[in-house]
Amino acid sequence: MSKLTDVPxxxxxxxxxxxxxxxxxxxxxxxxxxxxxxxxxxxVAYAPGEVLLVLSIAGVSAYHFSPWIAxxxxxxxxxxxxxxxxxxHAYPSGGGDYEVATTxxxxxxxLTVASALLVDYVLTVAVxxxxxxxxxxxxxxxxxxxxxxxxVAVILLLTVMNLRxxxxxxxxxxxxxxxxxxxxxxMIAWGAFRGIxxxxxxxxxxxxxxxxxEHQGLxxxxxxxxxxxxxxxxxxxxxxxxxxxxxxxxxxxxxxxNAATTLAMMGLLAVTMFCGIIALAMVTKVRMAENPAxxxxxxxxxxxxxxxxxxxxxxxxxxxxxxxxxxxxxLAAATALVLFLAANTAYxxxxxxxxxxxxxxxxxRQLHTRGDRLAFSNGIVLLAGAAAxxxxxxxxxxxxxxxxxxxxxxxxxxxxxxxxxxxxxxxLATEKDQAKRRHMVRSRAINTFGAxxxxxxxxxxxxxxxxxxxxxxxxxxxxxxxxxxxxRRHYDRxxxxxxxxxxxxxDSARPSRVHSVVLVSKIHRPALRALAYAKLLxxxxxxxxxxxxxxxxxxxxxxxxxxxxxxxxxKVLDSPYREITRPIIEYVKxxxxxxxxxxxxxxxxxxxxxxxxxxxxxNQSALRLKGRLLFTPGIMVTSVxxxxxxxxxxxxxxxRRGEWNAxxxxxxxxxxERPKEPESRK
Numbered sequence: 001m002s003k004l005t006d007v008p009x010x011x012x013x014x015x016x017x018x019x020x021x022x023x024x025x026x027x028x029x030x031x032x033x034x035x036x037x038x039x040x041x042x043x044v045a046y047a048p049g050e051v052l053l054v055l056s057i058a059g060v061s062a063y064h065f066s067p068w069i070a071x072x073x074x075x076x077x078x079x080x081x082x083x084x085x086x087x088x089h090a091y092p093s094g095g096g097d098y099e100v101a102t103t104x105x106x107x108x109x110x111l112t113v114a115s116a117l118l119v120d121y122v123l124t125v126a127v128x129x130x131x132x133x134x135x136x137x138x139x140x141x142x143x144x145x146x147x148x149x150x151x152v153a154v155i156l157l158l159t160v161m162n163l164r165x166x167x168x169x170x171x172x173x174x175x176x177x178x179x180x181x182x183x184x185x186x187m188i189a190w191g192a193f194r195g196i197x198x199x200x201x202x203x204x205x206x207x208x209x210x211x212x213x214e215h216q217g218l219x220x221x222x223x224x225x226x227x228x229x230x231x232x233x234x235x236x237x238x239x240x241x242x243x244x245x246x247x248x249x250x251x252x253x254x255x256x257x258n259a260a261t262t263l264a265m266m267g268l269l270a271v272t273m274f275c276g277i278i279a280l281a282m283v284t285k286v287r288m289a290e291n292p293a294x295x296x297x298x299x300x301x302x303x304x305x306x307x308x309x310x311x312x313x314x315x316x317x318x319x320x321x322x323x324x325x326x327x328x329x330x331l332a333a334a335t336a337l338v339l340f341l342a343a344n345t346a347y348x349x350x351x352x353x354x355x356x357x358x359x360x361x362x363x364x365r366q367l368h369t370r371g372d373r374l375a376f377s378n379g380i381v382l383l384a385g386a387a388a389x390x391x392x393x394x395x396x397x398x399x400x401x402x403x404x405x406x407x408x409x410x411x412x413x414x415x416x417x418x419x420x421x422x423x424x425x426x427x428l429a430t431e432k433d434q435a436k437r438r439h440m441v442r443s444r445a446i447n448t449f450g451a452x453x454x455x456x457x458x459x460x461x462x463x464x465x466x467x468x469x470x471x472x473x474x475x476x477x478x479x480x481x482x483x484x485x486x487x488r489r490h491y492d493r494x495x496x497x498x499x500x501x502x503x504x505x506x507d508s509a510r511p512s513r514v515h516s517v518v519l520v521s522k523i524h525r526p527a528l529r530a531l532a533y534a535k536l537l538x539x540x541x542x543x544x545x546x547x548x549x550x551x552x553x554x555x556x557x558x559x560x561x562x563x564x565x566x567x568x569x570x571k572v573l574d575s576p577y578r579e580i581t582r583p584i585i586e587y588v589k590x591x592x593x594x595x596x597x598x599x600x601x602x603x604x605x606x607x608x609x610x611x612x613x614x615x616x617x618x619n620q621s622a623l624r625l626k627g628r629l630l631f632t633p634g635i636m637v638t639s640v641x642x643x644x645x646x647x648x649x650x651x652x653x654x655x656r657r658g659e660w661n662a663x664x665x666x667x668x669x670x671x672x673e674r675p676k677e678p679e680s681r682k
Contacts, residue, residue, distance in 0.1 A: 029258050029265075032251055034177035036244045037266035039124055039345035041181060042338045043237045044273040046131045046398065047073075048281060049312040050233035052288040056295065058226055059213030063282065065227055070278045073234045074271045076453060080241050081267035083417050083450030086443045087245045088259040090423060096245040097416035098353060104419035104426075113412045114357055115480035117242065119473055120408035121346035121353075124239060125387035127405055128346075129154050130398040132339030134311070147396040152388050154340050159384040162347045163377055180338040181269060183331035184313075188276035190327075191320040195283055204315040205323075207285035210297040229464035232406070235457060237274050239409050241266070242416070243349040250348070281312050284319035288312065311335075343387070351379030361491040362484040400469065407465065407473040410458040417451035420444075512597040513540035517588065518568070519604050519625075520544050522553070523560045526605035526642035531568055533640050534603050543569045545587065547580050581625050585632065592634045601636045602629060610646035 034041075051069055055062040091099050097117060102110025129151045136143050136150075143150050194200040244263050251258040289295035292309040294302050313335055321328040351367070355376050358368035366378045394400050424444035431437050462470060516539035520527045534542055544566075548554045554572055561570050573583040584602075591600050604622050622639070629637050 028252055029262050031174055032244075032258065032262050033265060034174040034341070034344075035250075035348055036345060037262065037270075038177050038338060039128065039239055039243065039342045040237060040241055040266060040270045041177065041273070042128065042335075042342035043239060044184065044270065044277055045313045045335050045339055046127075046311060047234050047237040047274060048277045049288055050236060051230050051278070052281065052286065052312060053290050054226065054230035054233050056211050056287075056289045057213065058223070060211050060287070062226070065230070066278055066282065069227065069231050069234055070275050072231055073237055074275060076235065076457060077238055077241075077267055077271050077274075079446075079450050079453050080238055080413060081263050082446050083413075083420070083454075084241060084245050085260045085263055086420055086447055087416065088248050088263065089256045090420065091245070092248045092256040092259070096248075096353070097242055097412040097419075098356065100419040100423070101412075101415045104422040105415060109415055109419070111362065111481055111484055112477070113415050114353065114362065114484065115477040116408035116411035117353055118350065118408075118480050119476040120239065120406070120412070121350040121383060122386045122390060122476075123401065123405050123408070123473065124346040125155065125158075125343040125383060126390040126394070127236075127398055127401045128339050128342035129158075129387070130391060130394075130396040130401055131311075132336050132342075133396055134398055136336040148392055151391045151396040155343075155384050155388050155391070158340065158343055158347060159380055162344065162380050176334055176337040176341060179330070180334040181273070183327070183334050184273045184276070186327065187317055187320050187331060188273070188280065191276075191280045191283070191316070194320065202280075202284045202319040204281075204284040204286040204319045205310075206287040206296070206315060207319075208298065209287040209303070211287055211289055212295045212297055212302075225464065228460045232457070232461040232464050235406050235410070235461065237270060238413075239406055242409060242412055243345045249352075277313055277316060280316045280320065284316055286312050286315045286319075346383060346387075347380060350383040351376035354379035354382070357484065360488075362488050364487065404469045404473045407458075407461055407470045408477060410454055410461055411477070413454035414451060414458050417447045417454060420447040421451060513595065514599050514601055515539065515541040515591055515595070516543075516601040516603060517591075518542070518544045519584065519602065520546050520557070520570075522557055523564065526607060526640070529642055530603050530605035530640040531566065533638075535568075537601070539601065540598075543571055545571050545573065545584065547573050547575050547583050549575055549578050549580065580621050581628055584625060585628050588629070588635055589632060592632075596634070598634075599636060600634060601638060603638045603640060605640050605642060608641045608643045610644070 048066075048070075051066055052063065055066060087096070087100060091103075098110050098114045101113040130147070132154070133143055133147050133151050191202065194202060241263070244259055244266070248255050248259045251262070287296065288309065292303060292307055293305045296303045296307065296309075314332060317328050317331045321331070354363055354367040357363040358365055367376065367382070390401070421444055424440050424447065428437060428440050428444070431440060466474075514537070516534050516537060518527075518530050518534045520530075531544065544561075546554065546557060558570065558572070573587055575583050588600050588602060591598065604625065606622050626637050626639070629635050
């Protein structure tokens with residue numbers, strides 16, 4: 001990359017970091033919590049609302065089931081957290097669910113888990129950003145009017161921040177995440193104090209609304225199905241839990257212990273906030289509807305299409321703190337910001353998983369390499385592109401996107417826990433120490449219950465959400481699975497073809513002779529340089545080759561050749577259809593056919609120009625010819641460059657750019673006074 005394009009890159013993402021500084025990017029627990037747990041922590045901003053939205057189908061009377069649904073979500077959260085604490089201790093390498101499933105259930109199960117996680121990470125970004133835009137739009141109408149554009153802009157901003165490195169972005173994300181957590185706990189505590197101690201009556205702005213039920217008097221199977229659907233929507237609070245098991249290598253030592261502690265902290269905070277908001281929503285009589293314009297009734301009439309339905313957490317904050325108060329505004333701003341930053345969980349999980357899959361040859365190798373700031377830059381950019389496309393297709397509508405959500409994460413939950421059960425069974429078969437066996441039996445029991453519970457939830461999610469959009473997530477998983485299988489098949493095929501044989505073969509055998517062919521169209525400096533280079537090679541046979549397209553030019557070439565006395569035979573190929581590439585290809589193929597053990601070296605003189613538009617005027621025939629010769633076995637192609645004056649001017653411009661320094665790029669003080677780097681980094 002030229003210096004001209006390098007300057008804005010450095011301004012955006014900072015200076016490149018040496019590989020031996022990777023340890024400096026590792027995260028302490030206080031930074032790892034907002035980096036890896038921002039998704040489940042922030043989901044309390046929309047998960048309670050999704051529960052109430054589904055229950056509103058049966059009217060306000062169904063709201064009294066919401067505490068029981070919250071209890072079920074809490075039990076599931078603690079089960080998953082306890083299960084994943086076993087994962088991070090058993091598999092701390094960062095493979096997470098993918099490594100667990102691959103090691104214990106086979107490559108197909110591992111690839112299924114990887115496909116599910118990749119889909120879920122993309123959806124995490126799309127849902128979090130869209131929900132944040134909707135929260136912000138309740139205060140800023142411009143954001144609502146341009147939802148898609150604003151959502152894509154936030155995705156681009158997060159992408160740049162993550163390209164700067166995990167530790168640097170984590171430091172930026174920590175403050176709003178902790179402000180949000182503190183704000184929710186203050187709201188819960190103040191609401192409990194006002195209600196229990198002061199006896200105040202707190203009412204949400206929608207408390208006087210009525211809900212027009214879509215189905216009245218639901219009972220039996222219909223009611224059970226509705227409750228299961230509400231539970232599956234509430235399970236959105238669990239998304240992102242698996243990211244910590246995938247990100248264990250990013251923690252400081254002791255990695256497994258710190259990751260397990262962060263998991264426990266995340267689970268405790270998330271369930272407390274989720275239950276507190278559900279409880280306050282019941283006390284303040286929040287009213288939500290899937291189709292608010294029609295189903296919300298105020299003073300006997302529908303609220304109409306002009307009504308904007310604010311999220312549950314915003315309505316509860318207004319009831320507890322009062323509208324436009326300091327704490328209300330702080331919590332509203334922190335909620336919108338943390339929902340944007342919740343996507344950071346995926347920005348840290350997707351690239352790491354993509355790197356591991358690339359190392360296993362299931363994704364392009366470019367995803368395995370780290371960028372300038374020691375982050376997996378290609379994976380970050382790929383995630384951003386996929387999420388932006390999804391936001392554009394679904395119009396940044398979180399209600400539509402949420403229906404696609406959590407299918408993938410529960411597929412990975414279930415297969416991972418089944419894999420952990422097999423992991424403990426395998427270790428128990430050989431372990432003799434009774435203390436270790438008791439620990440393994442306890443861990444196996446936790447993972448067994450986790451596998452059963454998450455498997456049950458997966459069935460519920462598939463049954464209740466399939467027709468509402470979950471089929472799109474399943475389709476995405478199938479596409480990822482098929483694509484990764486095809487990539488692995490390609491890499492395996494290429495690897496088999498490139499493998500060096502144990503016994504010497506044709507590839508290592510020395511050619512019997514080398515036949516060099518120099519392509520010439522006229523006598524000029526590049527042609528003379530190519531001929532001089534070809535003579536230096538001392539080939540067994542050397543000849544010059546030209547194509548007769550214009551008889552007058554060919555005659556002039558022969559006369560000039562003889563006049564100069566060039567001691568290289570000149571062969572001219574006839575081309576009745578004025579083609580250049582085809583006659584040369586057929587000629588060199590003929591040489592190979594006559595002497596299969598000979599190597600044919602085709603030497604092509606080329607101009608080197610300094611401007612992009614000059615490339616359109618030169619070397620097009622050479623490019624086409626080289627492209628064709630690449631597919632011809634036994635043909636070696638050599639380019640002999642000749643630099644024109646414009647290329648020298650381009651070199652001078654590059655040198656001048658190299659001598660120019662961007663503001664702030666030069667360190668203060670003389671060079672000799674700069675501290676030297678430690679020997680271990682050299």
